[in-house]
Amino acid sequence: MPDTTSVTELLRRADGGEQAAWDALVSRYEALLWSVGRAHRLGTADAADVVQTTWLRLLENLRRIEDPERLAGWLVTTARRECLRLLRRAGREVPDDDILDVPDPRSPALDTALLREERDAALWSCFAHLPERCQRLLRVLMVADPPAYAEVSLALGMPVGAIGPTRMRCLARLRALVNAPSPGAAPSSGASRER
């Protein structure tokens, strides 16, 4: 049920006190905000805080959003700022470029047990073996209603011009991992796959 009401209209109606308009804004953007938290390697509680913080900031600024059609950019910028604050507070620095070249060993393991299709489980396991930079970018790009590159850039602090080429490289790499015949490419996530 794609909601085609314009963002400008939803903001106007929310500002007028219409809960349904606010709910529509939440539905439209919550997966994107969640992906920003996950792309910054936050756990569930922190990612949830990022999303909620972003909504509260938006409520305070409903009247001040200058260009409503750029709301997504404003939201991801707000969310990223909060991600960076949480990472700093936890003493986890924002990784520099070198670290982004390998998978992050601290990233929370996502459960493949939920996936019925073996093919999907295999793909998701390969995803976890991608370099950190790829996982971050693809995590945001795989949202149902993918954000524009300008918004991805704001969400991740990545230059707009790097997004297209990185996307292409990362997907090629993922495909290579999937097609790799060796078991070396398969992760050892024992517990979840024995079920």
Next chain:
Amino acid sequence: MSAEDDLLLQRLGSIVREVDPVPVPTGELGRAAFGLRRLDDELAELVEELTAADGGVRGAGGPVRLLVFRAGELLLEAQVSGAGDSLVLLGQAVLDAGTGGTGADLGDLGDLGTVRLETARLEGRSSPLDAFGVFRFDEVPPGLVRLSVQHAGRPRLTTTWFSV
């Protein structure tokens, strides 16, 4: 941008919606946040923020932050101290007498009032202001909070959300 790439991303998208969807409570909290709008309140904006490393200000462990909010002539100061999951928020609401004056306390208004602390998870608690406009909240969880001050005869004053 090849169609093949688009398809792969779509597949990843459908996987991620299964293994890592937005948690239901997160969505509910976001929708419920709309009820927190306070259009009739006076909004107190952050006008000053100071951080002291341990020295100087008394406080057990961790840095001490002082935040000052202002709405009109009312100043709301909040000192955040402590560490971990249990912070202490010590504050004072004072009337700013303006240039040259030394703020008067709210007791001058004849009504002591109450202050309310709200968290981003939509929990709240209240505390009375004492004769000097001082209030204190213990065991404050880290995260986003805001304060509202209410006393008879004045519009309620609410700070912007701030992180503790």
